[in-house]
Amino acid sequence: MKTSKRNVLLISPDTSSTTYLAQVLEGSGGYAVKTATTGRAAVGIHKKTAFDLAFCDVKLRGSWSSVETVRQLLMLNPVSIIYLTESGTEPETFPTTASQVTYLHKPVRFDDLFHTIEVVAGDLDERLKLSTATQEALETSEGSIFKKSRFKQEAIFRIDDSIFIKSNYQFIKVLLTDIVLLEASNTYVSLITVNRKFVLRQTLSSLLERLRLDTLVRVHRSFAVNIRRVDLFSEHEISIEQHKVPLGRHFRQQFIDRFQCL
Template sequence: MKNNKRKVLLISHDTSSTAYLAQVLEKSGSYAVKTATTGRAAVGIHKQTAIDLAFCDVELKGNWSSAETVRQLRLLNPLAIIYLTDPASEQLPPPAQTNPANPVTYLHKPVSFDELFQTIDAVVGSLNDKSVAKLPTERLEEVELEDRSELKKHKLGREAIFMIDDNIFIKYNYQFVKVALNDIILLEANNMYVTLITTNRKFVLRLTLSSLLERLNLETLVRVHRSFAINIQKVDLFTEHEVIIGQHRVPLGRHFRRQFIDHFQFR
């Protein structure tokens, strides 16, 4: 019988985290999981078993950094990458300089069950979309602004979203989940994906940030950075450089500062 399980590689020195992720993924019945604590060990596994998806800790220990590990893996075969990041760490994920045929996104630790599988669905879906592979990642935002017909051609705007009254329905696990527009806190872009964060959930959508903002068409969703848009009614405080909503600290880009301020009435 043919084994249709996707091959997943967990790369981290944090064995407790990888043990948890391995257990969750294997229990789903859809993934065959291997683990490695260093970049060199990960490459050795990839040589023996062509991996479909790798989770790589940003703060990887050993001779190779996470960026070098991913580079070495992709010299062998294309694969999707999900970087695991620690919100408390000052170390940022490596820049995603990759073709959409090799999608990259990020997850913050600790990883929630829902967010884990949503993110996997997004990156694996992109990896399987052959038409997307023709469009360079670094030009997604440029194409979004210059030629929307090109987006349609490459199927980057087909994430299903339905709206009725003050709610939208987002596809998740082959179902459409209702999200109240007022519950949306912020949108965060990572390459070809946007994480829509609400008061109690997160949804990963295979859309550009500009495309999602255009489709939602809400005055309360204001772009404050190349990679962020926020619900301005949820703002708790802001400075010249950042906006804070609850536990979320969002950078306020200088090119978006005037647009953000213009939403307030001066007294």
């Protein structure tokens, strides 16, 4: 049976980024891609073609900012948004909307791209398929724990020193000691382990509370790290595995206090 392709709109003045993303997405066989270099051009394309997913660079040229562009897109049709931003930065303001918004750092890694699409665009699929009445029926029906988690929080199960995280319709075992860091993006958190990354529909505070792992320490409004895996740190930055994480001024003393002074 032939599967319909998902319509994707790439919005960025950085043509090298959009060319790469278009090649990767179209090469996978599941996406039909169009590009725009400005917000106004993107909205003009969206008026002619209803897109399921839009990648929007946080730095756009022209009279419309990325936030205004997203607002204009959402006024036309529901669309899931993924912001494209430089590593270590994130948009200061996200539009208030029912559509889920997250971001990817440039240059975009292949595995991060498709995992993030799975999480973000999956929410749009559910909203299009299910009416409010259907959602309520699911939430009150017996044995609906997996379906409920789609609308509230990701289902995470814990046993002893491990957790199970849902990915691709199955639950994968993760050792708590393998967790490297957590990175927040609006209503999503990337849980990064020694060998893979999971994108969870959570806030950073709620995920830390659910994990209750003593070695996970919040070091920035958007980051928490496994202190046992820290390689080195300075007054403003932490190196952990292959990652550089900012050490926020308001979290610095809390981080230092977790070490034993000899």
